[in-house]
Amino acid sequence: MKFFRNLTIGQYVHKDSPIHKLDPRIKILTSLLMMILIFLTESWWSFLIIGFFFTVNIWLSKVQIKYVLRGLKPILVLIILTLFIHLFTTPGEVIFQIGVIRMTWEGLSRGMFIAVRLFLLILTTSWLTLTTSPIALTDGIERLLSFFKIIGFPAHEIAMMMTIALRFIPTLMEETEKIIKAQMSRGADFESGNILKRMKNMIPIIIPLFINAFHRADELAIAMEARCYRGGEGRTHYRALSFKYLDKVFFMIISFTIALIIIINVV
Amino acid sequence: MIKFDHVTHIYTGDREHEIVSLSDINLEIHDGDFIACIGANASGKSTFAKHINGLLVPSEGNVIVDDYNTRDKKSIWEIRKKIGIVFQNPDNQLVATTIEDDVAFGLENIGIEEAEMKRRVAWALDLVGMAELKDSEPHLLSGGQKQRVVIAGALAMHTTYLVLDEPTSMLDPRGRKEVLEIVKKLNKEEDITIIYITHFMSEAAEFKKIIVLDKGRIALQGTPKDIFGRIDLLKELHLETPQITKFARLLSENGLNIPPDILTGEEMIKELCLYI
Ligand SMILES: Nc1ncnc2c1ncn2[C@@H]1O[C@H](COP(=O)(O)OP(=O)(O)OP(=O)(O)O)[C@@H](O)[C@H]1O
Numbered sequence: 437m438k439f440f441r442n443l444t445i446g447q448y449v450h451k452d453s454p455i456h457k458l459d460p461r462i463k464i465l466t467s468l469l470m471m472i473l474i475f476l477t478e479s480w481w482s483f484l485i486i487g488f489f490f491t492v493n494i495w496l497s498k499v500q501i502k503y504v505l506r507g508l509k510p511i512l513v514l515i516i517l518t519l520f521i522h523l524f525t526t527p528g529e530v531i532f533q534i535g536v537i538r539m540t541w542e543g544l545s546r547g548m549f550i551a552v553r554l555f556l557l558i559l560t561t562s563w564l565t566l567t568t569s570p571i572a573l574t575d576g577i578e579r580l581l582s583f584f585k586i587i588g589f590p591a592h593e594i595a596m597m598m599t600i601a602l603r604f605i606p607t608l609m610e611e612t613e614k615i616i617k618a619q620m621s622r623g624a625d626f627e628s629g630n631i632l633k634r635m636k637n638m639i640p641i642i643i644p645l646f647i648n649a650f651h652r653a654d655e656l657a658i659a660m661e662a663r664c665y666r667g668g669e670g671r672t673h674y675r676a677l678s679f680k681y682l683d684k685v686f687f688m689i690i691s692f693t694i695a696l697i698i699i700i701n702v703v
Numbered sequence: 704m705i706k707f708d709h710v711t712h713i714y715t716g717d718r719e720h721e722i723v724s725l726s727d728i729n730l731e732i733h734d735g736d737f738i739a740c741i742g743a744n745a746s747g748k749s750t751f752a753k754h755i756n757g758l759l760v761p762s763e764g765n766v767i768v769d770d771y772n773t774r775d776k777k778s779i780w781e782i783r784k785k786i787g788i789v790f791q792n793p794d795n796q797l798v799a800t801t802i803e804d805d806v807a808f809g810l811e812n813i814g815i816e817e818a819e820m821k822r823r824v825a826w827a828l829d830l831v832g833m834a835e836l837k838d839s840e841p842h843l844l845s846g847g848q849k850q851r852v853v854i855a856g857a858l859a860m861h862t863t864y865l866v867l868d869e870p871t872s873m874l875d876p877r878g879r880k881e882v883l884e885i886v887k888k889l890n891k892e893e894d895i896t897i898i899y900i901t902h903f904m905s906e907a908a909e910f911k912k913i914i915v916l917d918k919g920r921i922a923l924q925g926t927p928k929d930i931f932g933r934i935d936l937l938k939e940l941h942l943e944t945p946q947i948t949k950f951a952r953l954l955s956e957n958g959l960n961i962p963p964d965i966l967t968g969e970e971m972i973k974e975l976c977l978y979i
């Protein structure tokens with residue numbers, strides 16, 4: 437039995453595309469701004485533009501649609517649910533009525549609008565995480581947050597924690613698997629019994645896992661110290677980020693798109 | 704040069720008993736040395752290793768690295784640049800999510816600029832034969848490969864000394880061989896001073912000099928032939944002789960004309976060929 441085969445962190449899909457090559461900072465900011473707009477806008481036109489923007493983007497990134505759909509799947513139930521709630525609870529012109537349950541035109545349009553809003557939010561995050569590797573994301577977040585360092589915000593520490601977490605998740609997964617197998621070979625049972633019993637059976641897995649993790653953390657800290665690690669001060673970056681021609685072009689496009697959406701909403 | 708001058712180290716836990724893990728160590732390690740360090744469990748090998756780069760500071764005495772004292776907080780980073788250290792568990796030494804990022808970790812810490820960093824990372828990975836896997840992730844590598852990446856991380860810092868604390872004890876035979884080959888090559892071709900702690904006697908036999916620790920003291924030091932010639936003393940120190948030496952001794956005791964102090968397979972083959 438193999439529990440964690442083909443484990444990949446996040447949902448990054450590696451492709452050689454202009455979107456993948458964009459500076460992660462610009463992608464993170466774009467996603468953030470787009471999400472704010474998606475939340476605030478009340479116009480179908482904005483959705484149309486944003487939808488178009490990301491469709492073109494994903495097409496350019498060469499990431500297959502199936503990955504995008506996979507990201508949407510878990511949220512599908514939520515989308516349908518909100519659609520129905522709005523459909524039946526919004527007062528207005530009745531489409532049809534059975535007993536106390538009635539469906540309204542206003543509900544239909546409101547429900548559709550919220551559903552599309554949710555859909556676009558997911559599309560935005562998918563676009564970001566599908567085309568940006570975890571390393572690039574971490575780098576981008578660190579560089580963006582470093583702006584707040586002056587007020588004492590621990591930007592470097594947060595990025596370091598993310599890196600170490602990313603580095604050790606696969607290692608700890610493997611370890612969990614080993615422990616589970618070892619306990620099963622001693623006759624431990626993780627599949628039967630009620631929830632309480634099953635949770636109790638997990639204890640022999642959790643405890644060694646934690647002890648080992650603390651042990652690892654201790655050794656890692658010593659190794660990092662031996663390699664001259666002393667916090668973020670005076671540190672340089674192996675992956676320097678710089679705005680290239682491509683980033684400038686994208687920056688212009690995104691600026692115009694956002695300006696357009698704002699104008700539509702204001703007028 | 705690394706100099707241990709009357710170094711004693713005492714671990715003081717919160718409990719009442721203190722553990723003397725090193726006592727009155729005097730030692731000079733010269734540039735270009737190729738030294739193995741052996742000793743029974745809890746004889747103080749790891750404590751010794753951690754004193755070399757100032758991870759631990761002596762309770763008494765001084766450790767001097769190229770004129771820097773490890774007690775001196777200002778020079779500690781200079782010392783750690785000079786001394787690369789490799790520990791037993793490769794997993795717990797790799798920090799970054801890809802191989803090249805990890806090799807660059809130390810360089811980032813000491814503020815090397817980007818272009819120079821790229822150059823050094825490529826050079827170091829090439830030296831340990833891991834250049835092709837630079838984009839790979841640590842958890843996909845074998846133990847031997849991981850240790851080679853750890854070594855590359857030290858090399859990229861342009862270290863002059865490499866301390867390895869049982870780097871092969873968690874590896875399979877193939878990984879062990881890979882690491883030992885690299886260490887030999889670094890000493891020969893890059894002139895890096897090696898201090899190699901091991902509990903494999905067959906590995907220790909391949910070094911120019913061996914230091915034997917016992918209960919925090921240097922019990923013996925000398926060439927492998929000196930050390931492994933003293934079977935009775937080694938037994939007292941709970942240490943073995945290499946298999947091949949035992950074998951040679953047996954052959955010679957049974958009347959074959961073979962020197963009893965053979966240390967490596969090659970020597971043995973040579974002697975046996977002469978015999979035939
Ligand atoms: N952090 C610590 N706190 C207290 N005592 C310690 C600590 N680390 C080591 N010791 C003790 O110091 C002594 C020397 O330990 P050290 O780890 O240096 O030995 P070693 O030769 O490396 O052993 P091994 O072969 O097991 O790696 C041992 O008695 C050990 O119990």
Ligand SMILES: [Mg+2]
Nearest residue numbers: 748749750868
């Ligand atoms: Mg040890």
